[in-house]
Amino acid sequence: MPHPVVITATPTLFHQSLDLNETGIREHLTWLKESGVDAIFSAGTTGEFPTLSDAEKLTVLDLSLEIFGPERTYFHVGAPSAKQAGELAAESVRRGARKLAAVTPYYQSAPEAETLSYYEHVAKEAEGAELFAYLFEARTSTQSNPTVLASLAKADLAGVKISGESDETVAQYLKHRPADFSVFSGNDVSFEWFSSAGGDGIISGVSSVYPEPFVALRDALIAGNSEAVREAQRNVERAVSAVNAGSLTHLKAGVSARGFAGGPVRSAVAPTGDADRSSITALAAEFAAA
Incomplete structure (x- = not known):
């Protein structure tokens, strides 16, 4: 069985003007690479993709490929329509992307047949790259049952990312996975169980703020060191709690606490309070010193 991997979903960093901070993005990605994560997932939910123009997304892609390369960059191209997602996928492949992900159609709830048609179109436009479905019903309103994995595999998709579901539901997806079909989870705190x-x-x-416990847990799982697994899992849980399970503003505060230009968010979400900022900074200092 392949070793479990840590793929970091990266926030998109902005200047106070809300323009892209390309220098900040490059510096943060370089640090993540040096921290030992296996790959990155850019311009996704954590990357505030609904707030980015396609031109900005492609700039994020170029920076991601520059630092992590095509085999370690999963780039998100999902959109409400197959036309939009397909166009972005084709241009991404032209620029060198080899691993793409697309969230299900969103805003309008898509039936399964239409969802599959969407992925078939995007896969055709993404020829030359692997395509991964991104299932996130809580954010998209599009429902995907575990049995859909067989159809996604037949549509030449390489795998799936599942977010916003309970461990029990994710277990059903794992039960229905086809052969040679990758299944990734977006539930940070369940890394040990999921693996x-x-x-x-x-x-x-x-892990964009606290890569250390995730890398440690991966390594402990690979080594079969149960004591190290327990310790790393506890630290993963502390990290998830510190950033409020991945709140965008908490993650940006965390990036700043690690010494990078976290900057503001574009999304209309709640700010991070002073007490939470203090906790985020304290945990960052603890992990940095370990």
Whole structure:
């Protein structure tokens, strides 16, 4: 069985003007690479993709490929329509992307047949790259049952990312996975359980601030060191709690606490309070000193 991997879902960093902070993004990505994460998932939910123009997304892609390369960059191209997602996928492949992800159609709830048609179109436009479905019913309103994985595999998709579901539901997806079909989880705190259940790895926004416990847990799982697994899992849980389970403003505060230009968010979400900022900074200092 392949080793579990840590794929970091990266926030998109902005200047106070809300323009892209390309220098900040490059510096943060370089640090993540040096921290030992396996790959990145850019321009996704953590990356505030609904607030980005396609031109901005492609700039994020170029920076991601510059630092992590095509085999370690999962780039998100999902959109409400197959036309939009397909156009972005085709241009991404032209620029060198080889691993793409697309969230299900969103805003309008898509039936399964239409969802599959969407993925078939995007996969065709993404020829030359692997395509992964991104299932997140809580954010998209599009429902996907575990049995859909077989149809996604037949549509030439390479795997799936599942977010916003309970461990019990994710276990059903794992039960229905086709052969040679990757299943990733977006539930940071469940990394230990998910890996032991046969999942391929975590796609973690929290690791953009605290890569250390996720890398430690991955290494402990690979080594079969149960004591180190327990300690690392406890630290993963502390990290998830510190950033309020991946709140955008908490993650940006965390990026700042690690010494980078976290900057503001574009999304209309609640700010981070002073007490939470203090906790985020204290945990960052603890992990940095360990």
